Amino acid sequence: METLPPHIEMCPAVPTRADPRGSALALRGVERVLGGRPVLQGIDLDVPAGTVLALLGPSGCGKTTLLRCIAGLDRPDVGMIAVDDFTVSGPDCFVRPERRRIGMVFQEPALFPNRTVGGNVGYGLPRAERDGPRVERALALVGLTGAAARMPATLSGGPQQRVSLARALAAEPSLILLDEPFSALDAPLRADLRSEVRRLLAAAGATAVFVTHDQEEAFLIGDRVALMLEGRIAQVGTAADLYERPASRAVATFVGDANLLPAEADGGTAMTPVGRVPLARPAHGLVDVVIRPECVAACPGDDAIVERIEYYGHDAVIVTSSRGCPVRCRVMGRPPFDEGDRIGLEYVGEPSVAFSR
Template sequence: MSAATLLTLRSLSCGYGNQRIVQELGLHLRAGDIGCLLGPSGCGKTTTLRAIAGFEPLLSGEIELAGEVISRPGFTLAPERRRIGMVFQDYALFPHLTVEENVAFGIRKLPEKGRIAAELLALVKLERLAQRYPHELSGGQQQRVALARALAPSPQLLLLDEPFSNLDVELRRALSQEVRDILKARGTSAILVTHDQEEAFAVSDQVGVFNQGYLQQWDTPFNLYHEPATPFVASFVGQGYFIRGTLRAPDTVETGLGQLTGNRAYPFAPGSHVDVLLRPDDIVPAPDSALRALVTHKTFFGASTLYRLTLPTGEHLESLFPSHADHSVGSHVGIRVAADHLVVFPAEPATGVQRSA
């Protein structure tokens, strides 16, 4: 049995004045799930988060939380009445309060505030720092305090606005996984805003990719990578290149890599020009292959090496080889396609420039 829907956005549009930042947005978040709004700067993801929190009015559409409409044009339920918690980018801790007092601030009128604060500090592994002040903590510790404070009132939904952007790369990776574990342990639903896809994939059950105010796709991280709905999603998520092809049969495309057969029929007429998405893990070394590619660049990752390759047609690809298969720049390597499916889009008008994914 699937989990009930907690949050629904229906045909949501919002912005400032007459300028629409977000347009016709629709999505559902299930209870207990962690969602993410992902996209480049200025795409509308933070505006959407602020609208959910109650900080921005709607121009059209509505927001429903736990079966109750909390926003529509002309009506906005006050933020403090929404049972929504918020973790800000700059943590927004009170410098004159101890860690324990910060965590208990939103529940300071409850007689059990001490017990709740102690439980949450144990959950975020800061129980020994309860009497310290924010300036005595590291950035990661401050973020944990901000998370515990937001969880203290037991919100129905937690919103996180680029919560890891002020941390270094390694700490971001560790803390993002830790935050996911904490939210899952409490069964707390959440929506995260980020422009970092690695962070989005590590934390989230569902990810929405935004572009210029429109939601391009709301899906699992796996589907965003392997089944992108639009060329923008394909190029924004992960690495890869598009190569030009011609549809020879409903499931077969002629390309510079030879004939490639997918696992489905594509809705284009035979003879149509198409663009085929190929990820680095779709291209594998094949020493005996007649198809040879020129190595133009290599990046060593330890367990694997990422090679940038040029086909005889002049088209470019990237491929991940096991690191012990070492090839120098300027050499030629045998390759083949090892994709169990193909992602195919109608070809863009010829520009002389190959699209990079």
């Protein structure tokens, strides 16, 4: 780094444990108790520079608190947070939010109602540049060229959130935090903004943490996804890692639709109600195998009874009972069965994972 970030005078550069060098953001053992309840427990996380981490979790799992700790809006009770290899929060150091060079987009646009769009975007810039080309550039980036003179209240929700993003990007922060920025928007608008933000963050080469409770959103936007459950990081990996190789039962059931079928494993495979299933990790004895509904196909046979059909239009889920065990099976289009029909089921997916019972 050519010029030291301003917080260096506040806080000495402390090499963080377990060599997070090269990470734009590193957290080690972060814990936070709020109102007597442990909200964050032993959080370790690394975000490499230039990548987007989607922080996925149900509401109340602590993901917003974690984000606020990174931003400096809250202070962890235990643990260390480093941005660009400089500790910003640790046992005896705390860099105030205004000195962290972190951009943040909140759930609501949080635009200053008394300032124009340009005034909002320029708010974090040095005085000389507050109404210069940098503001125009940031606005152009989010597709709002020429809106600088308008007041935020004259814009609708989507554009307001774009301005908020432009404001965060304009200051060229080392890290951008997005706290469910689309949760207040309508579904079609969300979809648009989602792919656009993905493109924008990539174009800006920004390091970002994107908080969401929407699995689709997390998978689309994150280079990697961290799933947070009850104050802990349950698993970090690519979207495919989380979906195909969940680290725990809880991950398997939170991410996507899953059958957990009882089976007997004998090393590389397991015998389940839908036949023999290859295992990605060897297992033995009585287990539950994670089987995604789309990995089960209907075939001629009479092992299973169709109990119900959930028809969604583009696809449908056949709820069957196979040897007394409910199995959900997803097919494209409308299935050629009726309730009460007897069908056969077979496994058609990649090697799956099993958890011992």
